[in-house]
Amino acid sequence: MKDKIRIASGQGFWGDLIEAPYYQVTRGEIDYLVMDYLAEVTMSILQKQKNKNPNLGYARDIPELMERILPIIKEKNIKVITNGGGVNPVACAEAVVDVAQKLGIEKLKIAVVVGDNILERIDEFLESGIELNHMETGESIVKIKERVLSANVYFGAFPIVEALQKGADIVITGRTTDTGLTLAPMIHEFGWDINDYNKLSAGTVAGHILECGAQATGGNFLGDWESIENFAEVGFPIAEAYPNGEVIITKHESLGGKVTFETIAEQLLYEIGDPKNYITPDCVADFASIKLEDLGNNRVKVFDVKGEKETEFYKVSVSYADGCSAVGSLTYSWPQALTKAKAADRILRKRLENLNLQFDEIRTDYIGYNATHESLAKEINEDDINEIMMRIAVRSHDKKSIERFGREIAPLILTGPPSVTGFAGGRPKPSKVVAYWPALIPKSLVHPEVKILEWK
Amino acid sequence: MKIKLRDIAHGRSGDKGDAANIGIIAYDDRGYEIIEKHLTAEKVKKHFDGICRGKVERYELPNLRALNFLLHNTLGGGGTVSLKFDAQGKTLAAALLRMEIEIEN
Structure with a gap:
C-alpha cells in the first residue's frame, strides 16, 4: 500500500480554466487528476446534444484536453477520473481512444461507468409503484412526465473503485457525485472498508474541497482576497491523502493562489445544508466534526472527520x-x-x-x-x-x-x-x-x- | 458598541435549489463568540427582509468558527428558472456582511 497519494482537481465545472488540468499534470507530482464537469443544467444540455447526434452528449473539452495531456499522464503514470461523460460516457471514452490512437499511445485502459441514465426507465418505475415524488414538495412526477428532458441517478465512489481495481488508467462516468471522484482513489489505494464511515467521510470532505477547483485556493475568496498572489496562474487544489483518513490540502508551489484555514473553511461551507447530514451515496458525512490545522506554506491538514452509514436511496436529478x-x-x-x-x-x-x-x-x-x-x-x-x-x-x-x-x-x-x-x-x-x-x-x-x- | 460584521468575519454563499446558503466564518475565537451569540436566524431573516421569503435555518460549526445559514425561498425559483441577476445567490454572503451588530463593550 502507498503511504500517501496526491489527488489533483483539474476542473470545477464545465467551462472552468482550460489550462488548470495541464498545470496540474506538469507543474509537480500527482497520482490522480479528477475533473468535475457536471452541473444540473449541464445534463439537460448534453441530453439535447445527444438527441440531435447519438455520438454526442459528453463534455467535448475532454478529447481536446486528452490530446495535450495523454503523453504526460502515460509517462508519469497519472490516472484520470472524470464525470464529463455526461449522458454518453461510452462515446466520450471512444473519442479518447481515437485521440490515443492518433498519438500512437499504446496499452491504455479506459473504463466507463454507465447505468445512471434512467430517462428510458421512468415509466417502468412508475408502473412498479416507484413514484419519484419531488423531494421537497412531495408532488408526483406524473405532473411533468411529458416534459422530461433528462433523468440521472447520482452514483458515488464505488463504481469508480471497481474501475480502478480493474486497472483503468482513465475512468469516465456519467452522473457521479463530485465527491465520489476524489474519494474513489483513496478507497482503492488504501483498501478502506466499505463500512468505515469515518474514512469514507474524510475522503468525501476532501472531495467537497476539491470539487469547485480554485474556490479552495483563493478563487472567489471573500476574506483578504487582495492578498492572493498570481491569480493569472492560480493553482487548483491537491489533496494529499493518507491511509488513516487524514488529508492535507495543498497546491503546486510554482502556481498562484493560497491555501489557508480561511480559504478551505470558505469552500467547506459552500452550498451545504445541515452540516451534520452531508448525504452522498457513499456515506453521511458530519461537516461539523471537521478539524483544520493550518500548517503554513499553503498546507492545511483536514482531520478527525466523522460520518455515518449511507442511506438506502440514490438521489435522482430530473430536468424538464x-x-x-x-x-x-x-x-x-x-x-x-x-x-x-x-x-x-x-x-x-x-x-x-x-x-x-x-x-x-x-x-x-x-x-x-x-x-x-x-x-x-x-x-x-x-x-x-x-x-x-x-x-x-x-x-x-x-x-x-x-x-x-x-x-x-x-x-x-x-x-x-x-x-x-x-x-x-x-x-x-x-x-x-x-x-x-x-x-x-x-x-x-x-x-x-x-x-x-x-x-x- | 456597534461593530461591522465584515470586520470580524468572511464567508461564501451559493444555491441549493430555491434556497440560498450563506456560510459565515469568524476570523478568530472572539469573533466566533460574537457571531454565535448575536448572529441569530431571526436577525438574518430580518436583514434579508423582502429578499428571503421563507424561513432561515442556522447551523453551527464551532471547529471552523463558522455558522451556516439556509435561507429558504430566496432565489426566485432557483437556478435556471430564476430571473434574478444573481440567480445562484453568489453575492449574498457579501450582502450579509453589510450587517452591523450591537455588542456589549
Missing part, C-alpha cells in the same frame, strides 16, 4: 422543460441615470400590459444600483452615478409573449427617456427554461456497470 424566458437591457447615462432607467421600465411595462401579453414573471434590476443586493443596496445620490443598466427579464409559458417582449426593447431608444445606449446585441431571444425535479430512488433498482475499453 418549463416555458421560456428572455432578458433585455438598455443603459442610461448621467444625469438622472436611475430615474431615466426607472421611467423606461414603467413605459415598457405599460406597453406589455396594453398588448395583453402573458407572463409568469417580469423582473427589473438596475445594474450599478441594486441588481445584486436588492433592498439591501444603499440609496444612491444620482449626481454621483455615471450610468445605470436597466435589465428586464421575463418568463412565460407562452412563447409568443416572450418573442413580442423581445421586439419591445429597441423601440425605447427613440420612444423613451434620453441618453440611452447599449442595444448592440440585437433583440432578446426566447430561451427555453429548464427546471429540476429532485427525487429519491431505492438503490436496489439501479445498478452501475463498469465497462472496459482496451486496445493494443
